[in-house]
């Protein structure tokens with residue numbers, strides 16, 4: 001059996017069309033476009049690609065967007081001061097500080113400085129806490145995008161066994177909370193898990209968010225399972241690879257995300273959705 005492809009690129013395009021309509025509807029009632037501010041520290045080429053994509057996404061849906069490109073030597077105080085200024089800027093609804101940050105910056109304190117109502121990454125302890133308490137507010141973009149991919153498959157999430165591989169603050173943990181909220185029985189596998197293959201094989205939904213090429217072989221996938229590949233690595237030629245051995249896993253799964261074109265576009269559209277929500281509340 002060959003899996004159906006979860007085409008994040010196409011689903012995200014449909015969602016962007018809806019967002020564009022919402023922006024036009026706002027304009028028709030005299031409301032300004034939603035505004036997103038991105039802070040980029042240093043000149044990491046991959047971060048620059050991501051930030052460029054965010055700017056283009058904003059343009060496509062008619063958002064106001066600004067990018068503050070800061071030196072790698074920026075101080076903690078300067079960065080926090082810039083965030084505080086954006087917190088009170090009435091033209092800005094969403095603030096995103098591109099990660100990773102240089103070593104001398106305390107990223108936790110930076111995220112804590114963002115007004116939770118403008119935290120369109122959904123990384124602030126307030127927003128993670130709201131999700132944990134089943135009262136989600138602004139939801140982390142990649143898990144939110146993945147939930148929309150899962151909705152697309154029409155599978156019953158209540159009672160489904162879901163295994164998330166990787167327990168990072170920004171991916172695995174909020175992903176687990178999203179799946180729990182949807183009624184799944186959730187297993188989070190991490191670096192101390194004794195037999196990750198065993199917990200993957202038990203799952204109706206496998207989500208791998210590690211960033212290790214080839215981590216998930218086909219024989220970890222239960223027949224008919226849904227496979228979501230979040231881990232992205234770049235080889236020396238710049239080609240992107242996921243955690244999942246796609247050719248093998250697609251022989252077992254019912255649905256599978258490609259890399260690229262699966263989760264990535266959904267993360268980007270979730271950022272636009274969050275910015276629209278922040279502008280509307």
Ligand code: GUN
Pocket residue numbers: 050096097098099100121141267
């Ligand atoms: N770096 C890579 N992905 C992301 C993201 O989704 N948000 C932020 N802030 N930084 C990132």
